[in-house]
Amino acid sequence: MARRRTSAFEDLIVVLSRLPWWASLAIGLVSWLILHPIAIAPVTPPAALKPGEMGGILTAQLWRTFALFGQYLIPIACGLGAIGSVIARYKRTQLLGSVTAATQPGKAIDGLSWQQFEHLIGEAFRRKGYSITETGGQGADGGVDLILRKNNEKYLVQCKHWRSLKVGVPVVREFFGAMAAEGAAGGYVVTSGQFTQEAKSFAQGRNIQLIDGAGLKRLMLRAQPSAPTTPATSTASSTATATTLQPAKDPTCPLCHSSMIKRIARKGSNAGNSFWGCSTYPKCRGIVNVQPL
Known part of the structure; x- marks a missing residue:
């Protein structure tokens, strides 16, 4: 049509x-x-006009x-x-x-059109405090799909709604070129599938975060506000407290909201102790202490 x-x-x-x-x-x-x-x-009347005016x-x-x-x-x-x-x-x-x-978020994501997939990713990043610009009109396999802005810095996002194929290094390499051309501070390549090992190796050290299907589910869950709970009894309160004290497997940086990596302090009074460090270090130096179980 x-x-x-x-x-x-x-x-x-x-x-x-x-x-x-x-x-x-x-x-x-x-x-x-x-x-x-x-x-x-x-309006100047015609009679008042001078030659050349x-x-x-x-x-x-x-x-x-x-x-x-x-x-x-x-x-x-x-x-x-x-x-x-x-x-x-x-x-x-x-x-x-x-x-x-959805009981199976992965299947729900696979059932989306590529436009809905891009809208979903944009809304998740908006919940993380970014302002979103949708480039639009580039089709199911276009270039940069979203432009994020936060703290006077620009980030690019490319969405790949590929259910069966793995995203290879050519896609990530081309995306890195777009980042350089746009002067972006970083970027995200998001897919509902997986990345090849070559793509993961290329992204390392280039401020490109690859978000695969499993990471996408975590991104969606973090974007949803958690419902407040009111303890009914002392036993329920103790259980809720114990659950709260358990550290998240993949916490979010309190400064830039990026993912965090568990590290071990090598110097200072805390040498040998574990802590969560921002994945964008040294650009961001946000840390979170590892809570004891």
């Missing part, structure tokens, strides 16, 4: 819907403040005509884009909730 041709107005709404709702409204307000004074500016007057009239319609159309498009952004955010929240609530 041939793709339906869209107007420039519809394309503008689609682009604005990918922004946060407040950004779309801000753009609409700024556009009206700029275009409205141009639209109501007085006709070109400038025609240009000004074209701008006035554009402003006359744009002062209303652009804010309307921004308002519709903001509504679309809110609806899209709600759908992504529902999508993440349905996947994490």
Whole structure:
């Protein structure tokens, strides 16, 4: 089936819907403040024109005509884009909730389309405090799918919804080139499948984090807010406390929210003791003490 041709107005709404709702409204307000004074500016009558001024007057009239319609159309498009952004955010929240609530999250992820897969990954990173820009329109096997921003740094994400194939080193090498071209501080390659050993070796030391199917499930679960529990009896309270004190197998860095690696202190008063260190060290020096069992 041939793709339906869209107007420039519809394309503008689609682009604005990918922004946060407040950004779309801000753009609409700024556009009206700029275009409205141009639209109501007085027109120089032809009798008052001097020789050589006709070109400038025609240009000004074209701008006035554009402003006359744009002062209303652009804010309307921004308002519709903001509504679309809110609806899209709600759908992504529902999508993440349905996947994490499934009895078999892996099968639920495999059943998603590649667009839903990208939306799911974006929502999970948004829950980790990143601002998300969806590049969109690059198909099921495109290049960079998401751009993350946090603490004035940019990170790239490539999503590979491959159920049966392993992601090889050519994909990771090409992604590293995109990171260099974009000046990104780091990147994530996310797949519902697995990575080859060559891909894992290439990613080491290049600030590329590879997230396979198992890591993706952990990412989804961490993105869901945990429900508060109220101890009913002293026995239940003791059990809950014991559960809380058990260290997570893969904690999150308290500074940059990256995954952490168990290390052993080699110097200082804590030499020989274990601790959790940020996987992005030395870029981030976040640590978490290993709690005793």
